[in-house]
Amino acid sequence: xxxxxxxxxxxxxxxxxxxxxxxxxxxxxxxxxxxxxxxxxxxxxxxxxxxxxxxxxxxxxxxxxxxxxxxxxxxxxxxxxxxxxxxxxxxxxxxxxxxxxxxxxxxxxxxxxxx
Amino acid sequence: xxxxxxxxxxxxxxxxxxxxxxxxxxxxxxxxxxxxxxxxxxxxxxxxxxxxxxxxxxxxxxxxxxxxxxxxxxxxxxxxxxxxxxxxxxxxxxxxxxxxxxxxxxxxxxxxxxxx
Numbered sequence: 001x002x003x004x005x006x007x008x009x010x011x012x013x014x015x016x017x018x019x020x021x022x023x024x025x026x027x028x029x030x031x032x033x034x035x036x037x038x039x040x041x042x043x044x045x046x047x048x049x050x051x052x053x054x055x056x057x058x059x060x061x062x063x064x065x066x067x068x069x070x071x072x073x074x075x076x077x078x079x080x081x082x083x084x085x086x087x088x089x090x091x092x093x094x095x096x097x098x099x100x101x102x103x104x105x106x107x108x109x110x111x112x113x114x115x
Numbered sequence: 116x117x118x119x120x121x122x123x124x125x126x127x128x129x130x131x132x133x134x135x136x137x138x139x140x141x142x143x144x145x146x147x148x149x150x151x152x153x154x155x156x157x158x159x160x161x162x163x164x165x166x167x168x169x170x171x172x173x174x175x176x177x178x179x180x181x182x183x184x185x186x187x188x189x190x191x192x193x194x195x196x197x198x199x200x201x202x203x204x205x206x207x208x209x210x211x212x213x214x215x216x217x218x219x220x221x222x223x224x225x226x227x228x229x230x231x
Contacts, residue, residue, distance in 0.1 A: 048218075049216075090159070094216065103161050103164055106159040107158050109157070
């Protein structure tokens with residue numbers, strides 16, 4: 001199994017809603033990532049989890065709350081979002097290898113629309 | 116700090132023609148370089164990567180790239196474009212960020228259009 005699975009594929013929410021994005025991988029990878037991608041732009045790193053601990057937070061607003069319940073799962077909890085948060089949210093994972101050789105395996109993304 | 120620059124935000128080629136997508140990198144240490152492809156409404160898929168060793172790297176779908184240290188380049192090529200190659204292509208550089216994770220810095224992307 002070489003897949004990163006993201007659910008839901010599409011999500012529409014109001015600014016007062018609370019929702020969650022989910023990501024799952026069964027490749028034994030111990031690093032997992034959330035990226036945000038706006039239209040016609042490259043992905044931007046939001047969070048990195050390594051061994052289920054948050055290791056990088058790229059100054060993301062607190063209305064985005066990541067969670068890593070176990071080594072296979074990564075969640076992104078969403079609350080009080082703004083319309084400008086509408087984007088494609090990509091989850092990725094990577095194996096632990098020396099140096100920077102490890103590639104990131106990406107899911108297909110969750111397309112979020114905030115009304 | 117590491118960065119990549121992709122020359123040309125949009126490249127159009129005729130079906131069967133050579134594909135050349137340009138990427139230049141900036142890195143203070145030996146870089147690990149990647150090309151990812153993104154089809155519409157999908158995630159990113161790895162085309163190929165350069166870590167160490169052979170400077171000509173072959174990837175999936177007939178793509179290849181050559182690492183040229185003297186030119187700080189990692190251009191992506193394919194001898195003959197196919198309609199299915201139409202997509203967004205991202206060059207990226209990676210560095211180990213500690214605790215088993217990696218920082219991947221992307222270029223701005225190049226949209227490839229293939230004309231029948």
